Amino acid sequence: MALDENVLEKGILNVTPSLQTVNTQAPQPSFLHSHTLKISLFVSLLPNPAVMAVLKVHGSPFSTATMRVVSALYEKGLQFEFVSIDMKVGQHKSEAFLALNPFGQVPAFEDGDLKLFESRAITQYIAHEYASNGTQLICPDSKKMAIMSVWMEVEAHQYDPHAAKLCFELCIKPMLGLTTDPAAVEDLEAKLGKVLDVYEARLTQSKYLGGDCLGLADLHHLPTLHYLLGSSAKKLFDSRPHVSAWVADITARPAWAKVIAMQKS
Amino acid sequence: MATPVKVYGPPMSTAVSRVLACLLEKDVNFQLIPVDMSKGEHKKPDYLKIQPFGQVPSFQDESISLFESRAICRYVSEKYANQGNKRLYGTNPLEKASIEQWLEAEGQSFNPPSSALVFQLAFAPRMKLKQDLGVIKQSEEKLAKVLDVYEQRLGESRFLAGDEFTLADLSHLPNTQYLVSVTEKGEMFTKRKNVGRWWSEISGRDSWKKVVDLQKAPPPKSA
Numbered sequence: 001m002a003l004d005e006n007v008l009e010k011g012i013l014n015v016t017p018s019l020q021t022v023n024t025q026a027p028q029p030s031f032l033h034s035h036t037l038k039i040s041l042f043v044s045l046l047p048n049p050a051v052m053a054v055l056k057v058h059g060s061p062f063s064t065a066t067m068r069v070v071s072a073l074y075e076k077g078l079q080f081e082f083v084s085i086d087m088k089v090g091q092h093k094s095e096a097f098l099a100l101n102p103f104g105q106v107p108a109f110e111d112g113d114l115k116l117f118e119s120r121a122i123t124q125y126i127a128h129e130y131a132s133n134g135t136q137l138i139c140p141d142s143k144k145m146a147i148m149s150v151w152m153e154v155e156a157h158q159y160d161p162h163a164a165k166l167c168f169e170l171c172i173k174p175m176l177g178l179t180t181d182p183a184a185v186e187d188l189e190a191k192l193g194k195v196l197d198v199y200e201a202r203l204t205q206s207k208y209l210g211g212d213c214l215g216l217a218d219l220h221h222l223p224t225l226h227y228l229l230g231s232s233a234k235k236l237f238d239s240r241p242h243v244s245a246w247v248a249d250i251t252a253r254p255a256w257a258k259v260i261a262m263q264k265s
Numbered sequence: 266m267a268t269p270v271k272v273y274g275p276p277m278s279t280a281v282s283r284v285l286a287c288l289l290e291k292d293v294n295f296q297l298i299p300v301d302m303s304k305g306e307h308k309k310p311d312y313l314k315i316q317p318f319g320q321v322p323s324f325q326d327e328s329i330s331l332f333e334s335r336a337i338c339r340y341v342s343e344k345y346a347n348q349g350n351k352r353l354y355g356t357n358p359l360e361k362a363s364i365e366q367w368l369e370a371e372g373q374s375f376n377p378p379s380s381a382l383v384f385q386l387a388f389a390p391r392m393k394l395k396q397d398l399g400v401i402k403q404s405e406e407k408l409a410k411v412l413d414v415y416e417q418r419l420g421e422s423r424f425l426a427g428d429e430f431t432l433a434d435l436s437h438l439p440n441t442q443y444l445v446s447v448t449e450k451g452e453m454f455t456k457r458k459n460v461g462r463w464w465s466e467i468s469g470r471d472s473w474k475k476v477v478d479l480q481k482a483p484p485p486k487s488a
Contacts (some may be wrong), residue, residue, distance in 0.1 A: 102414045103374060116362055118369035125362045143329050146340040153333035156372060158318060198317045 055080040058100055059107030060087055061262040064164070064223035065119040066107040070262065071219055072123040074255035076134035120156060123216055137216050148210030151217035162192040163224040170231040193236055196243055203242035218250050225251065226260065269294040274321025275302065276479040279383065279439035280334040281322040285479060286435050287338040289472035291349035299484065335372060338432055352429040360427065367425040367433035378407035379440040386448040405450065412453055412460055419459035434467045442468065442477065
């Protein structure tokens with residue numbers, strides 16, 4: 001694995017041969033072996049890293065659920081440690097990882113002694129606990145928050161089931177050398193299209209899905225959006241003007257660019 | 266006295282019953298407004314104005330109109346934090362984080378396979394639809410894996426999020442009620458020692474018994 005200059009400029013690269021979480025204190029620059037070492041990336045977003053409880057994300061930069069959590073952290077400008085979980089070798093089913101998430105799924109999250117799983121529970125925790133940092137992702141007004149909560153549930157239960165399966169057919173299967181099922185794609189695109197029709201109507205009345213301000217309801221869509229925009233399903237978003245404008249807006253956010261950059265390092 | 270809140274939808278709907286359980290736990294007066302789904306009322310323009318996906322429930326109080334059962338439950342639990350069951354949605358950020366984690370686990374891991382089984386085994390026969398044996402088998406396998414995780418968790422903790430009954434447990438009541446009472450898959454719950462103990466406790470609550478009574482009541486006569 002090549003040393004990324006950007007990474008060295010930004011922060012400290014810690015290298016450890018073990019599965020345990022990494023000591024994040026003094027930098028330990030050393031030699032690099034490619035696949036036998038687990039790399040923990042300590043990302044410093046502040047010029048002078050302040051003393052804070054260590055936030056950790058255990059996951060994969062390609063996992064949509066992991067990306068969801070990381071996007072919230074970047075929006076908030078929070079320092080965090082990223083512990084890479086190698087799913088190809090089943091690390092997410094190891095005892096050490098199951099202690100963090102008994103469902104054996106990425107991501108898992110730590111804030112000091114607090115351990116959490118489920119990406120949308122983690123983002124909510126981050127948004128509330130660090131409400132005064134960075135981008136406001138929830139609404140202090142309880143009625144506005146209730147409306148945002150509705151659209152967060154819409155993402156989770158109406159949008160994501162179809163979007164995730166479509167991602168699997170169009171993006172993951174080719175990567176795994178499996179054949180995309182055109183009938184399944186047609187069916188899923190029709191279903192997702194119906195959901196996006198509701199989004200189109202909503203976005204004619206509201207700048208963002210959750211309300212007038214950007215929030216978790218919008219952010220939660222980014223990971224699957226990212227994959228679908230790189231596939232033939234892009235047309236579903238392009239063909240609906242308000243949806244298209246909303247997609248362009250949220251995918252252009254600098255914090256989101258940082259999430260994508262993690263896939264390249 | 267506060268105006269009763271309105272819940273639209275039949276109590277036999279799992280999502281509607283989720284909201285009813287929450288309202289009863291919080292001692293919130295409600296009016297249940299029928300939506301005749303057999304006549305497609307939920308897909309008509311008037312209803313789509315309050316629920317654009319054409320599903321039940323939807324909810325209104327004097328200031329707001331909402332849908333998605335778990336969003337409604339969160340709103341009700343926050344707004345009425347100081348009445349009824351005050352521990353339902355946690356009393357501090359750490360408790361809330363744990364509740365949200367298990368509420369998401371319910372929505373993402375438990376709900377898909379259990380919902381599919383409820384539809385295939387409890388509703389499809391009533392609606393004279395053909396059952397899909399492949400879906401039934403797959404759903405049962407997925408649900409078994411989820412319940413294995415619950416079995417471990419509930420050996421360490423009385424309820425999912427901690428020592429108190431919360432929204433996270435409540436959210437499981439609707440689907441489990443159908444599986445245990447009208448299908449032969451109830452054993453999946455009752456044969457697992459900790460899950461069985463937990464199911465007994467949560468389904469034995471007064472609030473849930475009232476919901477089950479509402480589900481058994483004859484539907485209102487159409488106008």
